Amino acid sequence: MILSQTTACASKFGDEEAIRLIAQAGFDAVDFDMSNLRNEKGILLSPDYQKYITALCDEAKRNNVFFNQGHALGSFRHPDREVARRVLVERNIRALEIAGLMGIKTLVIHPIGTGDYIGNEQCFFEENLKYFQSLLPYAYKHGVKLACENMWCVDKKKGVRLGSVCSNPYEHAYYVDAVADPMLVACLDVGHSSLSGREAQDCIRVLGKRLGALHIHDNDYLDDMHTLPGLSEMNWDEITKALAEIEYEGDFTLETDSFFDSLCTVEETQCGLKLAELIGRKLIYNIEQYKSAGK
Numbered sequence: 001m002i003l004s005q006t007t008a009c010a011s012k013f014g015d016e017e018a019i020r021l022i023a024q025a026g027f028d029a030v031d032f033d034m035s036n037l038r039n040e041k042g043i044l045l046s047p048d049y050q051k052y053i054t055a056l057c058d059e060a061k062r063n064n065v066f067f068n069q070g071h072a073l074g075s076f077r078h079p080d081r082e083v084a085r086r087v088l089v090e091r092n093i094r095a096l097e098i099a100g101l102m103g104i105k106t107l108v109i110h111p112i113g114t115g116d117y118i119g120n121e122q123c124f125f126e127e128n129l130k131y132f133q134s135l136l137p138y139a140y141k142h143g144v145k146l147a148c149e150n151m152w153c154v155d156k157k158k159g160v161r162l163g164s165v166c167s168n169p170y171e172h173a174y175y176v177d178a179v180a181d182p183m184l185v186a187c188l189d190v191g192h193s194s195l196s197g198r199e200a201q202d203c204i205r206v207l208g209k210r211l212g213a214l215h216i217h218d219n220d221y222l223d224d225m226h227t228l229p230g231l232s233e234m235n236w237d238e239i240t241k242a243l244a245e246i247e248y249e250g251d252f253t254l255e256t257d258s259f260f261d262s263l264c265t266v267e268e269t270q271c272g273l274k275l276a277e278l279i280g281r282k283l284i285y286n287i288e289q290y291k292s293a294g295k
Contacts, residue, residue: 100142185212244290
């Protein structure tokens with residue numbers, strides 16, 4: 001099973017240095033964070049974006065890693081909701097082109113959803129169905145699968161986390177089934193599951209073969225901590241057991257970027273990434289052991 005880490009964990013040093021650090025820690029592959037697409041003056045929207053992507057691919061090749069997964073722009077804020085939706089589609093069409101150039105096979109995309117999700121589930125479903133269908137031609141053009149991620153939101157009055165689009169694993173499965181195209185799969189963010197009052201292992205079992213990508217990190221069921229597995233409250237024995245039960249065949253991607261926020265130097269980040277790699281390998285080993293025991 002491929003082990004990868006998001007570039008967001010070391011983005012403060014620049015994308016090229018993040019690739020080097022992830023490779024030096026022993027990861028097989030790199031998950032490329034495209035949040036730069038939010039910035040109208042950012043490199044990914046500049047005339048030189050293809051040249052920049054080529055340089056990143058060259059850096060990955062020099063360090064014997066590849067790009068297995070990416071994260072498209074999750075949302076775009078604008079006073080006019082229609083403008084926000086249009087810009088989001090346009091920029092994620094660019095994200096799919098970038099993913100194709102990088103050889104990325106799976107691009108994680110947030111479904112459209114906000115804090116007013118509850119009570120408007122059908123409206124969001126219809127909007128997201130159109131959203132994903134509008135991106136499918138570009139997914140085929142660039143040879144990149146779309147991976148719909150489960151979300152959460154905040155009840156601003158109560159100050160608590162709630163489920164949002166696809167937080168219910170049955171709804172998540174319904175989204176994938178409704179699009180009914182092999183270029184759309186489910187991405188389970190295990191930390192988002194717990195924030196929504198769900199156990200990641202239960203979501204895994206419901207999604208089954210629809211599950212094509214993972215965001216792996218830990219939290220305390222209260223905050224979106226994005227820390228290393230084993231440093232908070234989630235049950236990693238049950239999560240790895242569930243992945244084995246469904247015979248998960250995708251990659252194992254760590255999205256533990258917040259763990260690295262307090263690591264200020266390259267040397268500290270190197271140590272943190274090596275720890276992350278060791279934890280990731282242990283969890284993959286556990287999955288394989290459970291698979292063997294079940295045969």
